[in-house]
Amino acid sequence: MDNLKKLSPYFEKYKKLLVIGFTLIALSISLGMINPYISKMVIDESITKRKYNLLAPLLISMLLVSLIRGLIRYTHSYIFENVSQNILYDLRENLYKFLQRQTYEFYDKTRTGELMARMTGDLEGIRMFFSTAISLLVENILNFSISLTIMFLLNVKLTLALLLSTPLLLVLVYFFDKTIRPEFIKIREKYSKLNTATQENITGIRVVKAFSQEDFEIEKFSSANRDYKEQNITVGLIWGRFFPMIEAVTSLLVLIIFALGGFMVINKSITIGTLMAFQGYLWAIVWPLRSLGWIISMVERANASCERVFSLLYTPIKIKGKPTQYELKEGSVKFENVYFKHFGNIVLEDINFDIKPKMKVGIIGPTGSGKSSLVNLIPRFYDVSAGKVLVDGVDVREYDLKKLRSAISIIPQETFLFSDTIANNIAYGVENATFEDIVKAAKLAQAHDFIMEFPEGYETLVGERGIGLSGGQKQRIAIARALLKKPKILILDDATSAVDMETEYLIHQALEEYFKDCTVFIIAHRISMIKDCDVIFYLENGKIVEQGTHNELLAMRGKYYNIFVQQYKDIYSTQKEGD
Structure with a gap:
């Protein structure tokens, strides 16, 4: 229940509505106590004493009470559903904001399917707690206590006899709660694994088909599906074991009423009307007792869901910006004795440059030398383990993250396009971008021509991850998106790996003029992309082992030279044959 207490800030703002809802429940229960007593009057006064003139008013009163009670029940049900949906909305908003603020490191170790399960199934469990469990619990407590009070007023002996079976029922409920609680936690875990298996398969379906692993993936999904099914069956068996016992104990109450009550009617200790009233109030007691198992299930499911949701929400956000006035205006970058560890492994070691x-x-x-990790430290996607990364002479940890990253464009290795138009994908992150700006950026990225070949041009819809476009086309749209931002620092992380040599050359030529206005970091495997750079770093095992201009590195005849010879050996072979 401690986990459910964490929800208190969320229903605090709806306190007035909840008070109204609980008041209406109390009023509904109070009205529900009237009809059994009227039925007593119908039998004892109208029928037994032959006061037939009372019959019609009494029956009309019962009808009016039922109608008014029905209207009240509808209103409080609406209130609790409204509150539950609002709380769910607030929780979902906070979860999404939390996910937006989390770091690369968080996503490196957290599965997408796990996050989706918490955003959907776990939140639904919490909604059921607010919309149904709370109102039902309060309703049952009031039903039980008020009915029991009235039954004591009607006949103490008969009421005490009914209470004899209550301790047994409480023991059953205690063991049911203790048994089912851990099983609901396991259900949420199994659901997360099933969700993860589904999400990963759909995302990587092209790889699955490329390696003919459909059967393997079906078996992997079936295993997760089977585990989830078996866990639900386990919970069902617990229900099946405890519910008949709870049902039997509550049925015992009915037996006591008719056995002992009938005997008391024969002895004229009570009237038939009193026995009928007892029967009416009995169901107001029996129903709460029978529904205890269901309520406990909803509460424990919500408790398990809260544990998973709040364990996520309480995960520290390790990288936070400062509300400072620093702004990236020039684009200088300096690494001072930088070390970077990722999950305990040394990725970068003693990196220094200005x-x-x-x-x-x-x-x-x-591959794996730390190239991408190095550039990811500049926009502070990760924090250094030691040393400093300075941008415009200021430690990146002193910047407001939004201001820092808004002045940096990065074209990652993996191109992602949103399910939107090409124009909106290019303009992503740039407010008030004009169509002319979008076209200009597309032309620089050599994307304009193929975009215009589509019937709808820039309004063409692309699917998730840019489905419907070739790898090179997606990459060029991503380049256009980065260029439209007009950054002070531009990072190309192997940004032309999916385009042919001719397109790469055209992109490179088009960007030459653009490069003059910003600091550029180019990660590449092709020397043709970096040979004109002011300085080139050769990384190996997280260290800069060679640095200099293209000609200086060739003169060293080291690792860079070896790559150059490998990539241009065909040209040299042709030249030698010509000679």
Whole structure:
């Protein structure tokens, strides 16, 4: 229940509505106590004493009470559903904002399917708690206590006899709660795994088909589906074991009423009308007792969901900006004795360089050498483990994150396009971008021509991840998106890997003029993309092992030279044959 207490700030703002809702429940329950007593009067006064003139008014009163009670029940049901939906909205908003503010590191270790499960299934469990469980719990408590009070007033002995079975029922409820609580937590975990398996398969379906792994993926999904099914069956078996016992104990109450009550009527200790009233109030007690298992299930499901949702919301956001006035205006970048560890592994070690504004920097090296990690430290997607990253002479940890990142454009290795028009994908992140600006950026990225080949041009809708476009086309739209931002620092992380040599050359030529207005970091595997840079860094095992201009590095005849020879060996072979 401690987890449910964490919801208190969310229903605080709806306190007045909840008070109205609970008041209406109390009024509804109070009205529900009237009809059994009227039925007693119908039998004892109107029928037994032959006061037939009372019959019609009494029956009309019962009808009016039922109608008014029905209207009140509708109103309080609406109030609790309204509150539950509003709380769910607030929770979902906070979760989404939290996810937007989280770091790269968080997403590196958190599965998407797990997050989706918490945003959907777990929130639905919390909604059920607010819309149904709370109102039903209050309703049952009031029903039980008021009915029991009236039954004591009608006949103490008969009421005490009914209470004899209550301790047994409480023991059953206690063990039911203790047994089912951990099982609901397991259900949420199994659901998350099932969600993850589904999400990963759909996202990676092209890889699955490329390697003919459909059967393997079906088996993996079936395993997760089977685990989820079996866990639900386990919960069903617990229900099946406890509910008949709860049902039997509550049925015992009915037996006591008719056995002992009938005996008391025969002895004229009570009237038939009193026995009938007892029967009416009995169901106001039996229903709360029978529904205890259902309420406990909803509460425990919500408790498990709260634990998972709030464990996510309480995850620290490790990278936070400062509300400072620093703004990135020039574009200088300086690394001072930078070390970077990721999940305990050393990724970058003792990195030092000083890049002046509007310089062009090339970064090359084998896969896993730390190239992407290095540039990811500039917009502070990760924090250094030691040392400093200075932008315009200011430690990036001193910047307001929004101001820092709004002045930096990065074209990542993996191109992602949203399910929207091409124009909106290019203009993403740039407010009030004009159509002329969008077209200009597309032309610089060599994307304008193929865009205009589509019937709807820039209004063409592209699917999730840019489905319907080739890899090169998606990459060029991503380049256009970065260029439209007009950044002070531009980072191209192997940004032309999916385009052919001719298109790469055209993009490079078009960007030459653009490069003059900002500092540029180019990660590439092709030397043709970085040979004109002001400085080139060769990374290996997280260290800068060579640095200099293209000609200086060739003169060293080291690792950079070896790559150059490998990439241009065909040209040299042709030249030698010509000689």
